[in-house]
Amino acid sequence: GAVVSQHPSWVICKSGTSVKIECRSLDFQATTMFWYRQFPKQSLMLMATSNEGSKATYEQGVEKDKFLINHASLTLSTLTVTSAHPEDSSFYICSARDGHFYEQYFGPGTRLTVT
Amino acid sequence: GQNIDQPTEMTATEGAIVQINCTYQTSGFNGLFWYQQHAGEAPTFLSYNVLDGLEEKGRFSSFLSRSKGYSYLLLKELQMKDSASYLCAAMDSNYQLIWGAGTKLIIKP
Numbered sequence: 001g002a003v004v005s006q007h008p009s010w011v012i013c014k015s016g017t018s019v020k021i022e023c024r025s026l027d028f029q030a031t032t033m034f035w036y037r038q039f040p041k042q043s044l045m046l047m048a049t050s051n052e053g054s055k056a057t058y059e060q061g062v063e064k065d066k067f068l069i070n071h072a073s074l075t076l077s078t079l080t081v082t083s084a085h086p087e088d089s090s091f092y093i094c095s096a097r098d099g100h101f102y103e104q105y106f107g108p109g110t111r112l113t114v115t
Numbered sequence: 116g117q118n119i120d121q122p123t124e125m126t127a128t129e130g131a132i133v134q135i136n137c138t139y140q141t142s143g144f145n146g147l148f149w150y151q152q153h154a155g156e157a158p159t160f161l162s163y164n165v166l167d168g169l170e171e172k173g174r175f176s177s178f179l180s181r182s183k184g185y186s187y188l189l190l191k192e193l194q195m196k197d198s199a200s201y202l203c204a205a206m207d208s209n210y211q212l213i214w215g216a217g218t219k220l221i222i223k224p
Contacts, residue, residue, distance in 0.1 A: 046211075049211070111155075
């Protein structure tokens with residue numbers, strides 16, 4: 001149990017375009033979802049936390065107009081990278097938490113390359 | 116401020132035992148997590164400690180001392196597949212995970 005999927009697993013896009021990444025909890029209801037970014041050989045960096053039906057809470061330094069997060073249902077959250085630039089190239093990972101437990105279950109990640 | 120410290124890199128031999136230490140300072144405390152992350156993959160859950168003491172799970176054990184703000188992950192009978200980064204994360208009073216930078220574990224034959 002406790003499976004989180006992410007789609008796509010990798011994407012290459014041109015500078016200036018937008019990319020949407022989906023995160024789904026497959027067998028549980030995710031009251032809270034988290035979006036992380038990880039650069040090579042660095043640790044996870046939390047970008048934002050979202051609770052179903054409410055606006056996401058962004059970490060300091062993360063542009064909310066550039067990284068749009070929607071958590072419309074208990075099983076789906078999306079991250080849209082708007083007007084992507086090469087410096088946005090990174091490994092984006094979502095995680096989800098069932099409100100009853102503290103453990104976060106991670107999706108497999110999405111590798112974004114902006115050319 | 117909130118902070119997690121763990122060694123950057125460790126090397127061990129196949130079949131041996133290794134202990135990865137983690138110290139934490141958080142605003143409130145709701146438990147300590149260990150995750151394993153292989154290169155290019157997302158983290159996978161290893162353990163969760165909220166009470167003092169040792170939790171054993173197969174070849175992996177995790178220890179917590181809340182008074183010392185200290186935890187360790189113990190890996191026994193090391194296998195080559197255990198080569199990965201091990202992430203320590205403490206949950207603060209807002210149930211937010213504060214992540215360490217990770218310890219890269221290199222296993223040599």
